[in-house]
Amino acid sequence: MKTTGFEKEAVTIGQRNRLQYIILGLLDQRPQTGYDLTKAFDNEIGEFWQAQHSQIYPLLKRLEETGDITHEVTVTGEKLAKKQYQLTPAGHEKLVAWIGEPSPELTALKDEFILKLYFIKTVDDPRLQPMLQEQILLHQRQLRHLQHRQETVFTNQAAIDQAYGHYLILDHAIEREQHYVQWLERYLTPRKDS
Amino acid sequence: MKTTGFEKEAVTIGQRNRLQYIILGLLDQRPQTGYDLTKAFDNEIGEFWQAQHSQIYPLLKRLEETGDITHEVTVTGEKLAKKQYQLTPAGHEKLVAWIGEPSPELTALKDEFILKLYFIKTVDDPRLQPMLQEQILLHQRQLRHLQHRQETVFTNQAAIDQAYGHYLILDHAIEREQHYVQWLERYLTPRKDS
DNA sequence: TAAAAACATGTAATTAATTACATGTTCGAG
DNA sequence: CTCGAACATGTAATTAATTACATGTTTTTA
Structure with missing residues (x-):
């Protein structure tokens, strides 16, 4: 691959760019605008992936260049032009191929609290208990949000049946937060009543 | 901050650069070389943060410029010069200040399997069970590694008492993997005996 | 009807992080 | 004594991701 001299002409997207698959997956559900996709990260996708519009718009352009998506312009009101993007067959194949691939990598979790904990050396460090308390509040709040x-x-079985994967990951996230809170509480020393 | 004209002269390190605190924290334990720090990511730190030497060496240089660390050169054998870095009082203060700050942000977990699950729409999707099986093996392996x-x-109580935070996060990671496996197993449909 | 919020789309600058490039030394095993 | 693994330190190139800059339209609400 180093001797052809053609590599620079190819529109390449980094192998680890998983945002592109989220976009393909969302567009597989229905045609959407860049704005719609951005909003999706405020809602369900936001629980497990983050992206801003400044990352999404350029990526839409690249995905169109690679032939994975196309767009058509629709005009709302007098002049506001919206670009409705949709999957091409190639884009759909790419999505299916990605889902079918193994996922052999563990989550790279980057939890700042865990990082700080590592540098707490003794059980009687006065910073430990306030840190645990803060995290309990944080994760209890997140748990309530997820619930x-x-x-x-998911108000009924039909909703679960139509978006089973989404149901699973929400269920998973809820349990994860429950266990996180339980774990934190186990190491929290009750304060004395004064 | 936008009108002084002095900003460009300051050596600034991005606010969210948490790797610098890991380095400060590791150097707080004992003076070390860039190579030693890199090795630390192969071991315990690697469970919850990743960094390569190409990120560490430039950061050591910047931390020295900001006055957080200093180094002294020691020669091993005939000519191999090692740079032993150590914290300055300012660097120590910076570490302490960071640990003392609140950590109000939730982990941004970027789990590719979870991402793929989101796009599985129905319970009878033939891709679901193989995906669950693959993840069970992956997380069982990780669980065994952590155990x-x-x-x-942590072979004795003294080891726990000296590195209590490390003990806590390892305990936390083990429970997290146990629950992950349990959760996966709950949605795994047993294969029929043929 | 005026203002604010939401809709809509982009680019620029910066930082974080990974992968590849690049070089040389020391130590231990065979 | 030689070879390979581990030690040791850097830079370059690329990609990913965030924050800031920049502009304009439509809809809702006060």
């Missing part, structure tokens, strides 16, 4: 999402999104 | 680490690193 609320589950209650509002 | 082995715990058994070898």
Whole structure:
């Protein structure tokens, strides 16, 4: 691959760019604009992946160049032009291929609290208990948020059957937060009543 | 901050650069070389943060410029010069300040398997069960690895007392993997005996 | 009806992080 | 004594991701 001299002409997308697959997956559900895709990260996708519009718009352009998506312009009102993107057959294949690939990598979790904990050397460090308390509040809040999402999104069995994967990951996230809180509470020393 | 004209002269390190604190924290334990720090990511730190030497060496240079660390050169054998880095009082303060700050952000977990699951729409999708099986093997392996680490690193109470935070995060990681495997197994449909 | 919020789309600058390039030394095993 | 593994330190190129800059339209609400 180093001797052909053609590599620079190819529109290449980094192998580890997983955002592109999220975009393909979202567009597989229905045609959407860049704005719509951006909004999706405020809602369900936001629970497990983050992206801003400044990353999405350029990527849409690249995906169109690689032939994975196309767009058509629709005009709302007098002059506001929206670009509705949709998958091409090639884009759909690419999505299916990605889902079918093995996922042999462990999550690279980058939890700042865990990082700080590592540098707490002794059980009686006065910073430990306040840190645990802060994290309990944080994760209890996240747990309530996730439970609320589950209650509002999956109100009946039909909703679960139509978006089973989404149901699974929300269920997984809820359990993860429950266990996180339980773990934190186990190491929290109750404060004395004064 | 936008009108002084002096900003460009300051050596600034991005606010979210948490690798610098890992380096400060590791150097707080004992003076070390860039190579030693890199090795630390192959071992315990590697469980929850990743960095290559190509990121570490330039950062050591910047931390020295900002006055957080200093180094002295020691020669091994005939001519191999090692740079032993150590914290300055300013660097120590910076580490302490960071640990003392609140950590109000949730982990941005970027789990490719979870991402793929989101796009599985129905319970009878033939890709689902193989995906669950693959992840069970992956997380069982990780669980065994973590348990082995715990058994070898924390062989007695004294070891726990000296590195309590490390003990906590290893304990946390083990429980997280246990729950992950349990969760996966719950959705795994047993294969029929043929 | 005026203002604010939401809709809509982009680029620029910077930083973080990975992969590849590049070089040389020391130590231990065979 | 030689060869390979581990020690040791850097830079370059690329990609990913965030924050800031930049502009304009439509809809809702006060």
